Amino acid sequence: MITLALSKGRIFDETLPLLAAAGIAVDASIGASRKLILPTGDPDLRLIIVRASDVPTYVQYGAADLGVAGKDVLLEHSGEGLYQPVDLGIARCRMSVAVPAGFRYAEAVRPGARLRIATKYVQVAREHFAAKGVHVDLIKLYGSMELAPLVGLADAIVDLVSTGGTLRANNLVEVEEIMQISSRLIVNQASLKTKSARLEPLVAAIGRAAGSAR
Ligand code: ATP
Numbered sequence: 001m002i003t004l005a006l007s008k009g010r011i012f013d014e015t016l017p018l019l020a021a022a023g024i025a026v027d028a029s030i031g032a033s034r035k036l037i038l039p040t041g042d043p044d045l046r047l048i049i050v051r052a053s054d055v056p057t058y059v060q061y062g063a064a065d066l067g068v069a070g071k072d073v074l075l076e077h078s079g080e081g082l083y084q085p086v087d088l089g090i091a092r093c094r095m096s097v098a099v100p101a102g103f104r105y106a107e108a109v110r111p112g113a114r115l116r117i118a119t120k121y122v123q124v125a126r127e128h129f130a131a132k133g134v135h136v137d138l139i140k141l142y143g144s145m146e147l148a149p150l151v152g153l154a155d156a157i158v159d160l161v162s163t164g165g166t167l168r169a170n171n172l173v174e175v176e177e178i179m180q181i182s183s184r185l186i187v188n189q190a191s192l193k194t195k196s197a198r199l200e201p202l203v204a205a206i207g208r209a210a211g212s213a214r
């Protein structure tokens with residue numbers, strides 16, 4: 001049995017067409033069910049539904065043979081025991097710095113300056129500001145980052161942006177793009193050896209589906 005870990009929402013929705021193109025039918029209505037283990041049209045392949053940030057953990061420990069995770073999630077995870085063969089090009093967005101309208105960011109990011117940054121992505125934020133020589137106090141949040149600068153918790157946030165609608169609705173401005181984000185197929189390194197006859201063609205087929213989808 002091969003187990004593929006997905007999170008609900010955009011990753012589930014955008015992975016299903018790739019699976020279909022790779023010859024694996026999944027009943028889309030199944031996404032609305034509360035079951036956490038879902039069958040597919042291939043009796044030897046099942047899906048498990050986990051929190052987006054938990055996908056690398058399930059794959060790392062081999063509880064799932066493969067999974068789909070955002071680059072944002074992978075950068076905050078050690079990546080140990082994981083092989084990342086394919087950028088699927090789905091769930092695209094960017095990781096950016098945003099500040100309240102009127103905050104003079106260009107002046108605030110001078111080398112030697114100090115900034116309070118609220119984010120879910122503390123590793124990426126730490127490296128980004130260290131490279132500029134800016135000292136940061138990182139405040140780890142798990143959601144609703146946009147609120148932090150509005151109530152004085154932080155000067156700026158590091159968050160994912162796609163349309164910018166949430167930033168605009170909260171009078172925040174995107175002042176710097178840190179990187180482009182998309183989701184990757186990740187594979188357990190031990191599974192790739194012990195189940196190579198099943199996994200290699202599957203990874204190749206999903207890779208081809210992703211390539212032709214772009
Ligand atoms: P939760 O919403 O349950 O707190 P999450 O935010 O990690 O968890 P999703 O919102 O489903 O989960 O996001 C899953 C992945 O999709 C993220 O890790 C990221 O790679 C990508 N993503 C997040 N926000 C956006 C967005 N606005 N547009 C496109 N892709 C996004």
Ligand code: MG
Pocket residue numbers: none
């Ligand atoms: Mg989310």
